[in-house]
Amino acid sequence: MTKLKWGMIGGGAGSQIGPAHRLGASLDGLFEFTAGALDHRPEEGVRYGQTFGLGNRAYGSWQEMLSSEKALANPVDLVTIATPNSTHFEITKAFLEGGFHVLCEKPMTMTVEEAEEIVKISDATRKICAVNYGYSGYSLVRHMRAMVTRGDIGKIRLVNAEFAHGHHADAADADNPRVRWRYDPKQAGVSAQFADCGIHALHMASFVTGQVVTKLSADIVSCISVRELEDDAMVNFRMDGGAVGRLWTSSIAIGRQHGLGIQVFGEKGGLRWSQEQPNQLFYMPLGGRMQVIERGEENLSPEADRATRVTIGHSEGMPLAFANIYTDLAEAIRALKGQRDIDPSANLYPRAEDGLRSMAAVFAVAESGKQKGTWVDARPPMFS
Ligand SMILES: NC(=O)c1ccc[n+]([C@@H]2O[C@H](COP(=O)([O-])OP(=O)(O)OC[C@H]3O[C@@H](n4cnc5c(N)ncnc54)[C@H](O)[C@@H]3O)[C@@H](O)[C@H]2O)c1
Numbered sequence: 001m002t003k004l005k006w007g008m009i010g011g012g013a014g015s016q017i018g019p020a021h022r023l024g025a026s027l028d029g030l031f032e033f034t035a036g037a038l039d040h041r042p043e044e045g046v047r048y049g050q051t052f053g054l055g056n057r058a059y060g061s062w063q064e065m066l067s068s069e070k071a072l073a074n075p076v077d078l079v080t081i082a083t084p085n086s087t088h089f090e091i092t093k094a095f096l097e098g099g100f101h102v103l104c105e106k107p108m109t110m111t112v113e114e115a116e117e118i119v120k121i122s123d124a125t126r127k128i129c130a131v132n133y134g135y136s137g138y139s140l141v142r143h144m145r146a147m148v149t150r151g152d153i154g155k156i157r158l159v160n161a162e163f164a165h166g167h168h169a170d171a172a173d174a175d176n177p178r179v180r181w182r183y184d185p186k187q188a189g190v191s192a193q194f195a196d197c198g199i200h201a202l203h204m205a206s207f208v209t210g211q212v213v214t215k216l217s218a219d220i221v222s223c224i225s226v227r228e229l230e231d232d233a234m235v236n237f238r239m240d241g242g243a244v245g246r247l248w249t250s251s252i253a254i255g256r257q258h259g260l261g262i263q264v265f266g267e268k269g270g271l272r273w274s275q276e277q278p279n280q281l282f283y284m285p286l287g288g289r290m291q292v293i294e295r296g297e298e299n300l301s302p303e304a305d306r307a308t309r310v311t312i313g314h315s316e317g318m319p320l321a322f323a324n325i326y327t328d329l330a331e332a333i334r335a336l337k338g339q340r341d342i343d344p345s346a347n348l349y350p351r352a353e354d355g356l357r358s359m360a361a362v363f364a365v366a367e368s369g370k371q372k373g374t375w376v377d378a379r380p381p382m383f384s
Pocket residue numbers: 009010011012013014015016017018037038039040041061062082083084085087105106107132133134
């Protein structure tokens with residue numbers, strides 16, 4: 001089987017998320033790193049691209065990469081966009097319209113209108129637009145979803161999701177340019193912490209329960225008062241299948257490291273998973289005893305088995321979760337090329353629709369927060 005060709009925009013030397021994408025895309029030998037415009041500084045992008053052997057497919061800008069790849073007989077099959085948020089819409093739109101499949105970092109866009117446009121373009125061009133809610137790639141998150149889908153814990157009553165860390169808790173650091181822009185509406189948009197981290201937790205709540213958010217009420221606050229945008233949010237929400245949702249996100253929670261986790265409570269049992277201990281899933285059947293489900297155990301769901309590689313007892317972490325998004329995408333691209341159905345256990349990658357629902361939630365949180373917690377519609381106009 002020949003490898004698919006993979007390209008990347010952003011993710012230059014020293015970037016936060018670039019290395020995790022390169023590890024994830026290369027892990028299973030399905031993609032070959034072929035092209036890139038890796039840095040906002042053209043010369044540095046070309047130089048860094050050469051360190052990966054990209055040759056004359058190390059480009060100085062994404063515009064150059066788009067026009068050059070379009071002219072090739074064997075252009076890249078998938079382009080990952082890992083640039084700052086405000087550039088996602090323009091680059092994603094251009095590559096979809098240019099005939100490329102895209103994996104865009106979150107948040108997919110800066111507005112709901114842009115997100116709706118991306119969904120429409122992806123549909124019209126029949127090009128995949130995936131969004132990197134990469135934590136949904138963890139094996140045991142996929143197993144949770146499978147357990148919920150097959151009814152192991154019954155009808156879902158409550159979901160409680162968190163993404164709370166403490167990395168912007170130092171008030172003395174508030175003016176640091178690397179931190180300050182995140183809380184500045186001119187650069188970050190209508191929301192800071194919820195748009196950056198809360199949407200991961202919200203996506204996970206939807207991914208695991210199979211339900212989408214319909215309305216929400218938000219209490220948002222800038223604990224460090226010079227910040228214009230929130231550094232902490234508590235969001236109550238309701239889902240279309242009847243589940244009640246609670247979500248806490250924070251960047252001032254000193255002592256919390258990554259802080260992503262989810263609990264789901266149904267009529268017949270409860271499940272609990274935390275990203276910092278991703279190889280254990282806690283399952284409590286009603287009236288039974290707590291069970292610890294280990295990643296890599298025999299007879300987990302096909303979705304979990306497909307998403308695990310090393311044997312039980314050895315840790316799997318974030319780049320391997322990203323790798324599962326890439327293996328899903330490789331299968332989706334091959335299915336499209338071969339005009340066949342995709343393997344259902346691979347059909348789990350987050351889509352442009354998820355990116356759109358997140359943007360609608362971001363704006364709903366900002367609106368509700370402004371109105372002191374009034375309940376507001378959280379559905380995108382095109383799905384309401
Ligand atoms: N899914 C996740 O878990 C996760 C985690 C962290 C960051 N992110 C997202 O990834 C994106 C990047 O975040 P980061 O923390 O890596 O940022 P960063 O500032 O560390 O790196 C950004 C990189 O993009 C490059 N760049 C900027 N503009 C460019 C352009 N026009 N063309 C080519 N390259 C350009 C920069 O030179 C740099 O190398 C953000 O959207 C962020 O929200 C997602």
